[in-house]
Amino acid sequence: MCYIAEGRAGACDRYANEGGELVRLDPLTILENREDVPVVPFLDREWDGDLVSGEETFITAVGSGTTYPDYKPAPFIVASKARDADMITVVTEGIFSYCGAKVKIDTDRHLGTERAEIRAEGEVVGHVTTSEYGSQMLSLGGVHHLTGGSKKEGRVTCATLLALCNGERVALTIDGGADLEIAAGQAPVVNGQREERMRVGCGSATVGMFAAQWQGLVDEVVVVDDHITGVMSEHQAGKVIGWPQTGIRIKGRRSTPGRYFQVAEPGTGWGGTNLSDPLTILDTWKPGQARPGLSLLMVSTTGEHAAYYELSEDLVPVRQEMPERLLPSVRRIEENCEPSLASVLFMAGAGGSLRSGVTENPVSLTRSVQSRLTRVTCGGAPVMMWPGGGITFMADVTQMPRNAFGYVPTPALVAPIEFTMAAADYAALGGHMDYVMPLEDALKGLTGRQSDHRLSGRRSENRKKGAPWPVNRERPE
Numbered sequence: 134m135c136y137i138a139e140g141r142a143g144a145c146d147r148y149a150n151e152g153g154e155l156v157r158l159d160p161l162t163i164l165e166n167r168e169d170v171p172v173v174p175f176l177d178r179e180w181d182g183d184l185v186s187g188e189e190t191f192i193t194a195v196g197s198g199t200t201y202p203d204y205k206p207a208p209f210i211v212a213s214k215a216r217d218a219d220m221i222t223v224v225t226e227g228i229f230s231y232c233g234a235k236v237k238i239d240t241d242r243h244l245g246t247e248r249a250e251i252r253a254e255g256e257v258v259g260h261v262t263t264s265e266y267g268s269q270m271l272s273l274g275g276v277h278h279l280t281g282g283s284k285k286e287g288r289v290t291c292a293t294l295l296a297l298c299n300g301e302r303v304a305l306t307i308d309g310g311a312d313l314e315i316a317a318g319q320a321p322v323v324n325g326q327r328e329e330r331m332r333v334g335c336g337s338a339t340v341g342m343f344a345a346q347w348q349g350l351v352d353e354v355v356v357v358d359d360h361i362t363g364v365m366s367e368h369q370a371g372k373v374i375g376w377p378q379t380g381i382r383i384k385g386r387r388s389t390p391g392r393y394f395q396v397a398e399p400g401t402g403w404g405g406t407n408l409s410d411p412l413t414i415l416d417t418w419k420p421g422q423a424r425p426g427l428s429l430l431m432v433s434t435t436g437e438h439a440a441y442y443e444l445s446e447d448l449v450p451v452r453q454e455m456p457e458r459l460l461p462s463v464r465r466i467e468e469n470c471e472p473s474l475a476s477v478l479f480m481a482g483a484g485g486s487l488r489s490g491v492t493e494n495p496v497s498l499t500r501s502v503q504s505r506l507t508r509v510t511c512g513g514a515p516v517m518m519w520p521g522g523g524i525t526f527m528a529d530v531t532q533m534p535r536n537a538f539g540y541v542p543t544p545a546l547v548a549p550i551e552f553t554m555a556a557a558d559y560a561a562l563g564g565h566m567d568y569v570m571p572l573e574d575a576l577k578g579l580t581g582r583q584s585d586h587r588l589s590g591r592r593s594e595n596r597k598k599g600a601p602w603p604v605n606r607e608r609p610e
Contacts (some may be wrong), residue, residue, distance in 0.1 A: 145541045148198075148586065155586040162195035162534045163576070163593045164513045166602050187213030187220050187604040192575050193513045194549030195537045198586050199226045200490055206565040206583045207490035212556065213572040215604045219556035221569060222604070223491045230545040232481035233274030234297055235527065237265070238313070238321045239331035239473040241435055243359065243399030243407075244269045245310025252306045256289040257282070261307060267331040271305075273297070279544055291544035298479050298530045298538040298546070311401070317477035318531040324401065330470035332434035336363035336404065337392045339434055342469070343462060344370040350458050352428045353379040357396070357414065357438070359405035367391035380422030380448075381429075384414050404433040411440060418448045430459055436466035476529070479511065479538075483524040483550055491552055497562040498552065499524055506558045510603040512537040512549040513596075534594045553604055 259273035336358030368391025400407025
């Protein structure tokens with residue numbers, strides 16, 4: 134339905150008009166079953182005519198084009214062999230209005246309240262969702278932002294998702310919260326500060342992990358945490374190893390012994406709180422148990438903040454230089470903190486007419502996927518398939534080939550999707566058997582007669598390190 138002038142590209146930058154012929158601009162991407170090692174890619178070698186198995190080469194949907202609205206078969210329906218089993222892989226680029234990104238940001242800092250709106254270029258593109266252990270979570274995109282708001286909201290949402298899924302850095306602002314710069318697989322930047330590590334655990338867990346290492350070195354330890362602040366002398370870990378009472382009192386809601394909630398407001402200070410002075414959470418000490426000279430270590434869950442105090446004659450903590458004996462334990466907390474990363478999972482529902490490109494009876498594909506007879510991949514990358522109805526999946530964008538995503542001005546995201554199954558299963562679900570082509574023909578640059586476009590080229594990529602190979606004939610027991 135688009136008009137593309139001679140010699141020009143379309144609005145989506147995916148297709149061009151070359152001499153009246155529709156051309157897919159991005160090259161078809163072919164995976165080779167090697168991890169990132171220096172080899173000569175298959176497409177740069179002379180093919181010797183020997184049969185190529187699906188265990189060695191996999192045609193991804195990146196650059197394959199589409200036959201949308203799928204009244205005819207998908208662009209590639211490829212036959213291959215895997216462990217002597219006949220396999221079929223159906224390859225197409227899906228156009229997803231129902232899609233978004235789930236973003237995990239490894240940081241102890243408070244980024245925004247739950248349900249706070251997230252903006253790009255001033256437009257709402259998502260919201261903050263429930264935080265997880267040591268990470269803040271964002272939900273970006275979705276059909277309501279893509280098509281349910283203003284034209285600009287949809288355009289900006291689509292551009293944000295496209296950049297994020299293709300590994301580019303994106304600037305976001307959370308209402309009432311932080312300014313972020315994130316890119317998949319890279320450390321996030323929060324309010325202009327690059328995050329280095331995620332917390333080793335909550336305050337209570339940190340007390341439990343390092344109790345024995347602190348015993349005999351300091352009289353009391355408080356691990357400050359926005360969620361669960363830990364106090365050594367009261368905690369069960371301290372009790373078990375015989376840690377004596379110190380008379381400490383904590384401001385906050387006591388949960389179980391040595392575990393306190395709501396000691397401060399969320400923020401970007403100590404342990405994800407708004408504190409710059411940790412003594413703020415301490416109440417007066419119990420005179421019968423506390424004593425002058427009692428030593429106190431206060432530390433955050435990442436080891437980024439740490440301070441040492443001794444009680445005065447009036448039982449008031451006075452900050453002192455950190456003793457050498459405690460430095461290794463603070464460093465050990467830092468050592469046990471994993472590097473802070475931003476993780477991006479593309480999430481989409483593969484429904485509608487896309488399934489007709491695979492089979493004449495769309496629901497049979499859905500049932501085959503749900504029963505795990507059909508394996509779904511996204512640019513060759515493994516996906517997490519949601520249970521229940523439909524074909525709803527999530528995939529780590531860092532496991533996909535570079536520039537795997539595109540867009541259409543609808544606005545909607547264009548993403549690769551492949552369905553792989555045994556040839557017998559494909560025939561049984563009513564697949565387009567008349568359009569099956571050998572893998573060798575696809576590698577020669579041939580396309581199926583159903584395609585209304587030609588390819589501009591091909592490129593090959595090695596399998597991502599540690600990623601499973603997409604062709605697998607195993608079935609559930």
